[in-house]
Amino acid sequence: MSASDIIWTLLSLFFIGLGYFAAFAFAAGMLWRLIGYLRTPMPLPHALTPAPKTEGGAVLRVLGDVTLFPNLFKADKWLWAGAWVFHAALAAVLFRHLRYFTYPVPGLVLYMEPVALFFGLLFGAAILFLFWRRLGLPRTLYISNLPDYFALALLGLIAGTGLMVSYWLHANLVDVKGFILGLMTFHPVEVPRHPLFLLHLFFVLILMLYFPFSKLLHAGGVFFSPSRHQPYQVQLRGKRYVNPLER
Amino acid sequence: MPKFDETPIIKDPAVNGVLRAPGLREHASTDVRCHPSKPKDTAAIDLPAELVPDWKERALAKFGELLEQNQALRVYMDICVRCGACTDKCQFFLGTGDPQNFPVARAELLRRVYRRYFTPAGLFPDLGAASDLDEDLLRKWYTYFYQCSECRRCSVFCPYGIDTAEITIAAREIMASIGVSTKYVTEVVAKVYQTGNNLGIPPAAWKDNCEFLEEEVLEETGLPIRFPVDEAGADILLVPPSADNFANTDTMIGYGKLFHYLGLSWTTSTYCNEGGNFGLFLNFANLQKVNRRIIDAARMLGVKTIIWGECGHAWRAGILTPTLSGPMDMFDPPYPYHISQFIVDMLRKGAFDGRLDKSANDDYLVTYHDPCNSARAGQLIEEPRQIIRAVCNRFVEMPPNTIREKTFCCGAGNGLLTDEIMPIRMAGGKPRAMAVKHTKANYLATVCAICKAQLPESMHYWDVPVKVGGVIDLLANALKL
Numbered sequence: 090m091s092a093s094d095i096i097w098t099l100l101s102l103f104f105i106g107l108g109y110f111a112a113f114a115f116a117a118g119m120l121w122r123l124i125g126y127l128r129t130p131m132p133l134p135h136a137l138t139p140a141p142k143t144e145g146g147a148v149l150r151v152l153g154d155v156t157l158f159p160n161l162f163k164a165d166k167w168l169w170a171g172a173w174v175f176h177a178a179l180a181a182v183l184f185r186h187l188r189y190f191t192y193p194v195p196g197l198v199l200y201m202e203p204v205a206l207f208f209g210l211l212f213g214a215a216i217l218f219l220f221w222r223r224l225g226l227p228r229t230l231y232i233s234n235l236p237d238y239f240a241l242a243l244l245g246l247i248a249g250t251g252l253m254v255s256y257w258l259h260a261n262l263v264d265v266k267g268f269i270l271g272l273m274t275f276h277p278v279e280v281p282r283h284p285l286f287l288l289h290l291f292f293v294l295i296l297m298l299y300f301p302f303s304k305l306l307h308a309g310g311v312f313f314s315p316s317r318h319q320p321y322q323v324q325l326r327g328k329r330y331v332n333p334l335e336r
Numbered sequence: 337m338p339k340f341d342e343t344p345i346i347k348d349p350a351v352n353g354v355l356r357a358p359g360l361r362e363h364a365s366t367d368v369r370c371h372p373s374k375p376k377d378t379a380a381i382d383l384p385a386e387l388v389p390d391w392k393e394r395a396l397a398k399f400g401e402l403l404e405q406n407q408a409l410r411v412y413m414d415i416c417v418r419c420g421a422c423t424d425k426c427q428f429f430l431g432t433g434d435p436q437n438f439p440v441a442r443a444e445l446l447r448r449v450y451r452r453y454f455t456p457a458g459l460f461p462d463l464g465a466a467s468d469l470d471e472d473l474l475r476k477w478y479t480y481f482y483q484c485s486e487c488r489r490c491s492v493f494c495p496y497g498i499d500t501a502e503i504t505i506a507a508r509e510i511m512a513s514i515g516v517s518t519k520y521v522t523e524v525v526a527k528v529y530q531t532g533n534n535l536g537i538p539p540a541a542w543k544d545n546c547e548f549l550e551e552e553v554l555e556e557t558g559l560p561i562r563f564p565v566d567e568a569g570a571d572i573l574l575v576p577p578s579a580d581n582f583a584n585t586d587t588m589i590g591y592g593k594l595f596h597y598l599g600l601s602w603t604t605s606t607y608c609n610e611g612g613n614f615g616l617f618l619n620f621a622n623l624q625k626v627n628r629r630i631i632d633a634a635r636m637l638g639v640k641t642i643i644w645g646e647c648g649h650a651w652r653a654g655i656l657t658p659t660l661s662g663p664m665d666m667f668d669p670p671y672p673y674h675i676s677q678f679i680v681d682m683l684r685k686g687a688f689d690g691r692l693d694k695s696a697n698d699d700y701l702v703t704y705h706d707p708c709n710s711a712r713a714g715q716l717i718e719e720p721r722q723i724i725r726a727v728c729n730r731f732v733e734m735p736p737n738t739i740r741e742k743t744f745c746c747g748a749g750n751g752l753l754t755d756e757i758m759p760i761r762m763a764g765g766k767p768r769a770m771a772v773k774h775t776k777a778n779y780l781a782t783v784c785a786i787c788k789a790q791l792p793e794s795m796h797y798w799d800v801p802v803k804v805g806g807v808i809d810l811l812a813n814a815l816k817l
């Protein structure tokens with residue numbers, strides 16, 4: 090075994106270990122946090138009015154929040170645009186990543202190939218915009234703290250390395266996919282011998298570890314915001330809001 | 337000449353009623369604080385009189401308990417991304433420029449402690465934006481959680497609906513449990529237990545006031561309009577804000593004329609002649625205890641229904657009644673019932689057909705101030721407007737981003753209506769004053785006793801010549817008895 094083989098083997102072990110650990114921490118962390126939210130009672134009615142009067146209406150209100158960010162639109166059009174583009178591009182990029190996780194690859198993922206670069210660049214641009222906004226406005230500069238910069242920087246590094254391995258210093262798709270499918274089927278194989286890809290993977294795994302324990306949890310927490318998910322049913326017959334703590 | 341230090345107040349005028357976000361003025365309002373509670377009041381309402389020796393442990397224990405028991409608090413501690421959308425939405429920031437009055441900065445005062453003691457970030461305080469709970473921070477809590485009027489305006493603009501009001505409520509609850517509370521709030525709660533109302537009007541004086549009103553109205557109208565007190569067997573129990581019997585008597589007279597016209601039997605109760613509930617600004621135990629008095633009074637008098645008078649936070653607490661004090665099934669629906677809703681229902685039934693003379697209000701160009709509590713916590717937005725349109729010819733709205741669910745707080749809501757923080761009240765009252773000025777209205781209608789106490793002062797300070805009054809007052813003017 091040559092010295093480089095030893096290094097690649099060690100690296101493989103490292104990434105396989107970190108991969109499983111990050112996946113587990115992400116899944117367990119998210120479940121733990123979200124179940125925690127679900128199980129925490131809300132003692133009093135808390136709908137922000139005017140609010141929908143039916144449960145269905147409240148569900149629509151939350152779905153509207155998650156997809157269209159109407160409150161941001163009311164608050165600040167530039168921020169709304171930046172945030173919406175950021176999330177939409179992220180969704181598109183994540184969706185395209187299915188091609189590394191699925192076999193055979195769904196048709197839709199393949200169809201979006203021609204516009205994939207566009208979404209990748211859009212994602213990167215949105216990150217830069219949000220970063221600039223944090224630093225550039227006195228009000229956001231005042232409230233931004235280290236974890237806020239860390240999250241943005243991490244996403245920026247992921248986007249940067251991701252774009253590079255896809256469109257410049259190409260990683261071998263077959264190797265990458267083999268490695269990931271290997272992890273997923275619990276038959277891990279050696280990592281692709283491509284440092285930049287490994288860097289990309291490393292940042293992603295760090296993000297997964299960090300996600301459930303940080304503000305990034307807004308991704309799940311948004312569904313548990315009582316001012317949005319509660320209908321206003323105060324005067325409806327048979328809809329008395331019972332304090333869960335007094336039940 | 338104003339009698340207080342105006343340092344924290346930003347004086348530039350608004351353009352078209354709209355305030356632009358001011359530049360940051362760090363620490364501008366950091367020295368404006370409410371007076372601390374007096375021992376006789378805290379003793380009456382079951383709270384420690386002064387900072388308890390093991391305050392830190394007890395504060396953290398209370399915090400932990402609230403995190404387990406309040407989904408809003410727990411979720412809102414985690415999911416703020418510090419996007420900044422809320423930063424220019426709070427009237428106290430707009431009026432002072434103090435960045436600690438950003439809703440998000442206010443919430444961060446609590447979040448830093450949350451991260452320190454309840455999350456892994458506490459292991460690396462500097463990296464994780466976490467802080468020890470020390471006296472310095474506690475002082476900031478006391479300052480800035482009493483420069484928040486729990487108005488929920490920030491929540492309207494937050495992508496996740498993060499309600500800084502709920503965070504303020506939690507912080508005040510934690511502080512109350514360790515002996516940190518304000519004189520104004522605890523005094524009022526203590527008065528409720530002694531006299532039945534926030535102003536401390538004893539039963540005999542309440543009756544006197546009502547008799548006095550009867551004489552006055554008799555003189556004015558020649559009609560035997562009654563203001564019944566403690567009448568067992570009446571159909572309706574009215575729970576007004578006690579200020580209506582004392583300061584805003586036009587509103588009280590409005591109730592009297594209204595019920596007289598409709599031929600309904602009604603009463604107030606000297607056990608509970610207060611819709612307002614300062615427990616909401618202090619802690620859950622007192623919120624519940626004060627709320628229960630309403631149901632008890634209604635039971636004692638055997639009324640068929642309870643109607644809440646014109647008071648914003650009374651209504652915010654009022655809608656919680658079935659949750660706080662048990663089912664209200666022994667009363668006629670709908671319940672809880674707000675006087676504005678009642679009037680609109682009567683309008684719909686045609687009870688006022690042909691008997692409203694709108695021209696009686698023609699001297700007034702009316703605009704309507706949505707109290708933050710009734711609009712954003714009580715779904716009461718259309719009703720007052722429907723009444724005003726039915727009784728006035730001349731009604732004008734303020735700029736759209738200052739009304740309805742986007743309404744500004746009057747500047748003194750939810751525990752801030754106290755003179756020692758006048759600079760904060762005037763600064764916080766600025767957005768509303770500028771919007772009123774823009775309309776050129778000469779009558780500012782609202783359905784809240786706190787607003788009716790604050791607005792004349794803030795309008796005067798900001799040089800807006802306008803009369804402040806109730807919606808019912810306008811109805812009573814127009815009503816041909």
Ligand code: SF4
Nearest residue numbers: 416418419420422494
């Ligand atoms: S708008 Fe909401 S998420 Fe954004 S900074 Fe304010 S509280 Fe945080």
Ligand code: SF4
Nearest residue numbers: 426484485487488490
């Ligand atoms: S609840 Fe109202 S007063 Fe408090 S931070 Fe939000 S906008 Fe400001």
